[in-house]
Amino acid sequence: MKNIISLLTVVFFIASCNSQKNIVEENPNPKEVIVSQPVMTKAVKATPSNTLEVPKETENNLEKPMEEKPTEEIVIQASVPVIETSSKIDHSSFDQLLQKYVTNDGHVDYAGLKKERKKLSSYINLIKNNAPDDSWSKNDLLAYYMNAYNVMTIDLILRNYPKESIKDIKNPWEQRFWQIGDKWINLEDIEHKILRKMDDPRIHFGINCASFSCPPLLNEAFIADKVDTQLDQLAVQFVNDTKRNSIAADRVEISNIFKWFKKDFTKEGDIINFLNKYSKVQINDNARVRYMEYNWNLNK
Structure with a gap:
């Protein structure tokens, strides 16, 4: 147990x-x-x-x-913002030449530009190879044709340099040295058949005939984005330029440009009405109007 x-x-x-x-x-x-x-x-x-x-x-x-x-x-x-522009063509190469060889008051260093013929010719080729089409705005066309007129005038002077006056060249405005697209063109074609038909009398302040009494050559290229402002500035500058116009309230002695192209300047009133848009002196409606002798000496 x-x-x-x-x-x-x-x-x-x-x-x-x-x-x-x-x-x-x-x-x-x-x-x-x-x-x-x-x-x-x-x-x-x-x-x-x-x-x-x-x-x-x-x-x-x-x-x-x-x-x-x-x-x-x-x-x-x-x-990195994107800079947009409506311009159909790049005018910067011409702009650089103008800034380098044209003073603020429009005196042109033709001797200096003669050394830059390759750059000038390159821009003329750019004009030739970029003919406007129906898609271009009025501002694009204004910038393009005023730049074309000015660069071709400079080229005409350089082809015959040295000269004392553009009038020393035979038929200067009828010479056909340049092309736009496949068409040979001269300065008269651009001014009378194209620019004047755009109904903007300010173009006469934008194109330059290489002469002292012409509105001074702008020392920058026209571009579509600011061509309207550029033309307004040139109009104010030229109308009030005492070397080229003399304005008082009761009398004006003005450039022959206003006489030669009177039709362009008087579409919306008489010549006094047009001048008063830009004159710093208010001109009387009954002011006496006379025209100054034109100086064709080269604007150098």
Whole structure:
């Protein structure tokens, strides 16, 4: 009997020890669970597509910088603005020559320009190879043909330089040295058949006949975007130029240009009405009008 009791005691002790071991293995230290379980949940949880799911708070943090900082493409567009112009042709090469060899009051360094014949000829070829079409605006046409007239006049002088006057050249306005497209053209064609038919009398202040009494040659090229402003500035400059016009309230002695092209200047009133648009002196309606002798000496 003693033996049976002793055996049962040993069995009970062994069973008790195994039970304690299982309890320990199935229930690790609670402190370890608190530390490790949140990490495993957030790091390993996967979506059905086997891609890691980004926690909600992390998504919010990623979206915020995208809203505040533009993409690289937008930054580039903002930092490098596009300069737009309506001009159909690039007049910059002629502009550079004018700025270099024409003074603010219109005196032309023909000797200097003669050394730049290649650049001048290159621009004349640009004019030739870019003939206007029906898509061109009036301002494009004004800029194109006034620049063409002026560069061809300069070229005419250089072909015959040195001369004291453009009138020393035989039939200067009838010479056909230049082309626009496939048509040979002269200065008379541009002035009378094209520019005057555009019904803007200010063109007479924009084109230059290489003479002292002409409106001074502008020392920049005409461009479509600002040709209207350029012509207004030239009109004010010429009308109030005391070397070429003398204006008082009761009398005016003005350039023969106003006489030769009177029809152009009087479409909306008489010559006094036109002058008063630009004159700094208000001219009386009954003021006496006379015309000055024209000086054809070269504008050098």
